[in-house]
Amino acid sequence: MEAGRIHCDLLVIGAGMAGASAALFAAKRGLKTVLVGSTAGLQFAGGMLDLLGVQAPNTANIPALRPWEAMAALIQEQPLHPYARIPLQEIRRAFVEFTELLASAGLSYYCEPENNLQIITSLGTRKTTYLVPKSMQSNAAALAQKPPCLLVDFEGLKGFSARQISATLGKHWPGLRHASISLNGAVHKSYPQPLAWELENQAVRAVLVKALRKQLQGEEVIGLPAVLGLASAGQVQAELEKELGLKVFEIPMLPPSMPGLRLKETMEKLFVNLGIQTLLQRQVQKVARSEGDGFTAYIGPDEPLTMVRARGILLASGRFFGKGLHATRKGILETIFNLPVYQPENRALWHHEDLLHSQGHPINRAGLETDENFRPLNSDGNAAFPNLFAAGTILAHNDWMHLKCGSGLSLATAYAAVNAFVQTRSNAFG
Amino acid sequence: MVLTLSFYISLALFFLGLLVRMIGWLRVEIGTETGRIGLFTAVFSSLKAVLLTLLSPRIFKIMAVLITEIGLQLPLLKNGFLRWLAHMCMFYGFLLLVLMHALDETVTAALFQDYAATLNPFLFLRNLFGAMVLLGMALACLNRIGRGRKFKATNTNDLVLMILLGLILFSGFLLESVKIFSEPAFDRMAADYMGAEDEDDLEALKVYWSREFHVVFAQPPGSDDLETGRNLHMENCAACHSRPEAAFLSLPLSDRLRPLALWLNRSQADLWLWYFHFGVCFLAMILLPFTKFFHFISVPLSLMLRAADPPAPAPMPHKNPARLALEMDACTHCGVCSEHCSVAPIRRIIPNDHILPSEKLTGVKKLAHGKRLDPDVLESLSQGSFICTECYRCTQRCPSGLSLQTLWQLSKQTLAAKDFPEPHGWVRQYAADQWADRLEQSPADHPLCEDFARHRHVSESPETFSACIQCSICTNVCPVVSAGNGLTPPDMTPQQVMNLLRLNLKDLALGSRMVWDCVTCYLCQEHCPQGIRVTDILYDLRNIATRRLQQVRQLGPETPKTALPVASPPAAVRKNAL
Ligand SMILES: Cc1cc2nc3c(=O)[nH]c(=O)nc-3n(C[C@H](O)[C@H](O)[C@H](O)COP(=O)(O)OP(=O)(O)OC[C@H]3O[C@@H](n4cnc5c(N)ncnc54)[C@H](O)[C@@H]3O)c2cc1C
Numbered sequence A: 001m002e003a004g005r006i007h008c009d010l011l012v013i014g015a016g017m018a019g020a021s022a023a024l025f026a027a028k029r030g031l032k033t034v035l036v037g038s039t040a041g042l043q044f045a046g047g048m049l050d051l052l053g054v055q056a057p058n059t060a061n062i063p064a065l066r067p068w069e070a071m072a073a074l075i076q077e078q079p080l081h082p083y084a085r086i087p088l089q090e091i092r093r094a095f096v097e098f099t100e101l102l103a104s105a106g107l108s109y110y111c112e113p114e115n116n117l118q119i120i121t122s123l124g125t126r127k128t129t130y131l132v133p134k135s136m137q138s139n140a141a142a143l144a145q146k147p148p149c150l151l152v153d154f155e156g157l158k159g160f161s162a163r164q165i166s167a168t169l170g171k172h173w174p175g176l177r178h179a180s181i182s183l184n185g186a187v188h189k190s191y192p193q194p195l196a197w198e199l200e201n202q203a204v205r206a207v208l209v210k211a212l213r214k215q216l217q218g219e220e221v222i223g224l225p226a227v228l229g230l231a232s233a234g235q236v237q238a239e240l241e242k243e244l245g246l247k248v249f250e251i252p253m254l255p256p257s258m259p260g261l262r263l264k265e266t267m268e269k270l271f272v273n274l275g276i277q278t279l280l281q282r283q284v285q286k287v288a289r290s291e292g293d294g295f296t297a298y299i300g301p302d303e304p305l306t307m308v309r310a311r312g313i314l315l316a317s318g319r320f321f322g323k324g325l326h327a328t329r330k331g332i333l334e335t336i337f338n339l340p341v342y343q344p345e346n347r348a349l350w351h352h353e354d355l356l357h358s359q360g361h362p363i364n365r366a367g368l369e370t371d372e373n374f375r376p377l378n379s380d381g382n383a384a385f386p387n388l389f390a391a392g393t394i395l396a397h398n399d400w401m402h403l404k405c406g407s408g409l410s411l412a413t414a415y416a417a418v419n420a421f422v423q424t425r426s427n428a429f430g
Numbered sequence B: 001m002v003l004t005l006s007f008y009i010s011l012a013l014f015f016l017g018l019l020v021r022m023i024g025w026l027r028v029e030i031g032t033e034t035g036r037i038g039l040f041t042a043v044f045s046s047l048k049a050v051l052l053t054l055l056s057p058r059i060f061k062i063m064a065v066l067i068t069e070i071g072l073q074l075p076l077l078k079n080g081f082l083r084w085l086a087h088m089c090m091f092y093g094f095l096l097l098v099l100m101h102a103l104d105e106t107v108t109a110a111l112f113q114d115y116a117a118t119l120n121p122f123l124f125l126r127n128l129f130g131a132m133v134l135l136g137m138a139l140a141c142l143n144r145i146g147r148g149r150k151f152k153a154t155n156t157n158d159l160v161l162m163i164l165l166g167l168i169l170f171s172g173f174l175l176e177s178v179k180i181f182s183e184p185a186f187d188r189m190a191a192d193y194m195g196a197e198d199e200d201d202l203e204a205l206k207v208y209w210s211r212e213f214h215v216v217f218a219q220p221p222g223s224d225d226l227e228t229g230r231n232l233h234m235e236n237c238a239a240c241h242s243r244p245e246a247a248f249l250s251l252p253l254s255d256r257l258r259p260l261a262l263w264l265n266r267s268q269a270d271l272w273l274w275y276f277h278f279g280v281c282f283l284a285m286i287l288l289p290f291t292k293f294f295h296f297i298s299v300p301l302s303l304m305l306r307a308a309d310p311p312a313p314a315p316m317p318h319k320n321p322a323r324l325a326l327e328m329d330a331c332t333h334c335g336v337c338s339e340h341c342s343v344a345p346i347r348r349i350i351p352n353d354h355i356l357p358s359e360k361l362t363g364v365k366k367l368a369h370g371k372r373l374d375p376d377v378l379e380s381l382s383q384g385s386f387i388c389t390e391c392y393r394c395t396q397r398c399p400s401g402l403s404l405q406t407l408w409q410l411s412k413q414t415l416a417a418k419d420f421p422e423p424h425g426w427v428r429q430y431a432a433d434q435w436a437d438r439l440e441q442s443p444a445d446h447p448l449c450e451d452f453a454r455h456r457h458v459s460e461s462p463e464t465f466s467a468c469i470q471c472s473i474c475t476n477v478c479p480v481v482s483a484g485n486g487l488t489p490p491d492m493t494p495q496q497v498m499n500l501l502r503l504n505l506k507d508l509a510l511g512s513r514m515v516w517d518c519v520t521c522y523l524c525q526e527h528c529p530q531g532i533r534v535t536d537i538l539y540d541l542r543n544i545a546t547r548r549l550q551q552v553r554q555l556g557p558e559t560p561k562t563a564l565p566v567a568s569p570p571a572a573v574r575k576n577a578l
């Protein structure tokens, strides 16, 4: 091996939900995997993973309660959507495998396999999603069954008001009460992260339990902002429930929230556990073809660049926010390989005039088109390289914000692309 | 008679000066922990300490220091052979000149029965010692010129010492040279020691002396009876006069001056030079306590006091103001500390001599002696002082044994008490918006000094912060935000500071607690999803604030809002920005 070079089977470009989960899937399949990119995006999902949140693409305001049924409708209406490329069983397996991975690193998630869940948010709205942190299981149950419930906020904590939530939800929820508690003397934190760290401390939790007991008037369940610990969140919640003798649930705050942070940190822990070599917060500057059909990627931004030789690459560099796509006057470009990007004919067609158009904006479906093995196409319509794959939001024909399918799309396509890479390799060797 | 009288007057003045200087030590105040010491207590306690030390085994340590540090000057050797050589030459040359030559009647004559100033080896030795001092001075000058390229290495004190020393040496050698060819001197000696001999003998002696002893006569001697001259010389003069060749510096000088000899002899130059030479010597003696000559006394004292300190393992640095005053007087401005100072390189960016310990000491000394200093000087002294990291290197290196680090710690206290604390201190005088008002009020945007303007500021270019999406991750990870909650919450968070930059309200951020309390842990920068250099920006703001707020710091405390020129951001915008 040459000095200063890293050799691997699969180089994953992008450490958002798609890239990060792809790296985990690949490492689990025994591939020597290198992951490059920023993990910050993991935190923004807020810890809740959507599969498909809307009933049908053109009725985006109707939440889908039975996502697999909605999926069938979607595939029918948008046959080019990446979901249409993957057997539904595979999508289910992607979620199961991912959930197991998280559990193996100590972070429990919850879902009802056939249904979407609806969660109370800090805005007092309901969020429809598929897979949620265990700490929100009772949140969904409470919203569904509406038992006598106490919503509590912390004095001084910014961005969370129990009164505001109950003002919105209370109309249809007679047993809903709200209270404000102060942990003064123990702690006083204005921001969720410092507060979450404090609650890792047993003594602070004792103060919290005492303060909560004072407020209870026979409620069966308590909703708190999602600040119940970080590294040992599960234990914190379990202990509160045991001490109080009732259910306690978390209400997600605006991203980047603590459940998002837990997810990010758990995945970073998994990178280590599975032996993935990471080049986090770094960027691929350019990629060259090297002999034997491999790739050599040059990783910066700072000199000297790190060289990574890979047998295959999985491109999960996201869209504009992730910087996988770049909008110029002339059109939208893919930033690393300069692959052809499916996009509206011209800039004028990027957006509908109606900002909240029920179909979503055409620009949000721009991206890479692929073959059935998730290999991006060249301008001739063939796979650009036999060993270059793509996954996540960079794929064309998906408007994940509109359809509320961001994380699921990333997970499922990552899963499918990794499997396709494994398949082509065994074909080559077989 | 006149000579003796002036000697004793000078000696009295010298002692008076010494006394004044030492009483000055008691009036020194430095730091806010210790006060002044009364005269009685000081005298009593020093006497007690001296006695106790003399009776304790520490006396051996002091003797050892006397030999190694003062006799052999090993601390200087540690700082370079040439420096050591130069100082050894000057020190021993001058010391021996004083003992053997200046005090010849008391010292040399007592030791050597047949001592005469013009007899070998004394004649030769005088030249040798003088030459040593000259060599030492030359080396020292070269050294200073070399260092002078890096910073101002020489101050008035150094110059005064060099000039006085130079004058003494120069007049001494000149006197000897002129005396060699002096006819009046010959006449006086002949009259005193030959008695009233006849004219022929005198002529013969003159011939001999003009040939062999380089005397120049107005009337060339009428005889050429060298033999008689030699005999007469052996009889009358040889007991006190060696041949002038031993004066290996004075004789060549004398030969150079020969063309002027007749005129010089006529105008009695030897007499005038004699007065001059003694005059400067007395002057030097009188001035000794107030010039750098004083280090003859203060350095050995300082070194011996240090040796008398309670022994290791844990020597507590003393904070005795009187002793610190003595130590400050022992600074020879040799510049060794500045050569080794950890923060000296900063002076290349910030052109403030007070960053260098050797220069800072001058200011600190004035401060400690209660001298009035201009606000500008205090400002610059404060800047230099607070850049110091108290790393101890200067203390370790100082050949005169100054407790420099202690001095810096205490002088910082004094400066802070005088309302010249470090920027971290004075920036808290006003709240962030008050500072912003002041900046608005200040008549013009003061140009930043050149070196500062040259520097590229990360906070100046929008590319550094415009990508901020106000996600609050930086705020959430910040330990200062977390620690401050409830107790003294920072007035804004890193995220809000970034927002102020995005809204072009930078002035509002400069005096904020967040900018100044940031511990540069880099958590925010490492966690920012947008790769914004949050910490670097905060640090840069601090640098800018140090300069800009300094400029408006002296504006009166009142900031009448109505009188303000209507400037860019209305209050409502500012409020929303937070
Ligand atoms: C504001 C916000 C809200 C969200 N809300 C939800 C939600 O409600 N529900 C939900 O399920 N999900 C949500 N998400 C998460 C969303 O699902 C994920 O962002 C998306 O699925 C991840 O897509 P991705 O991994 O393809 O791309 P991204 O997350 O955009 O990741 C792109 C990655 O590529 C890397 N990259 C780009 N160029 C290079 C290069 N040259 N070299 C190396 N690396 C490169 C970037 O560093 C980054 O790591 C939200 C995200 C955001 C930002």
Ligand code: SF4
Pocket (backbone or CB within 6 Å): B337, B340, B341, B342, B343, B344, B356, B357, B387, B388, B389, B390, B391, B392, B393, B394, B395, B404, B405, B408
């Ligand atoms: S203590 Fe201060 S002055 Fe002395 S060397 Fe260290 S930084 Fe320089």
Ligand code: SF4
Pocket (backbone or CB within 6 Å): B467, B468, B469, B470, B471, B472, B473, B474, B475, B494, B495, B498, B524, B527, B528, B529, B530, B531, B532, B534
């Ligand atoms: S973390 Fe970065 S993007 Fe987020 S608010 Fe701070 S500076 Fe802005």
Ligand code: SF4
Pocket (backbone or CB within 6 Å): B474, B477, B478, B479, B480, B481, B494, B517, B518, B519, B520, B521, B522, B523, B524, B525, B534, B535, B538
């Ligand atoms: S570098 Fe400063 S602002 Fe950033 S997290 Fe650390 S203390 Fe806070």
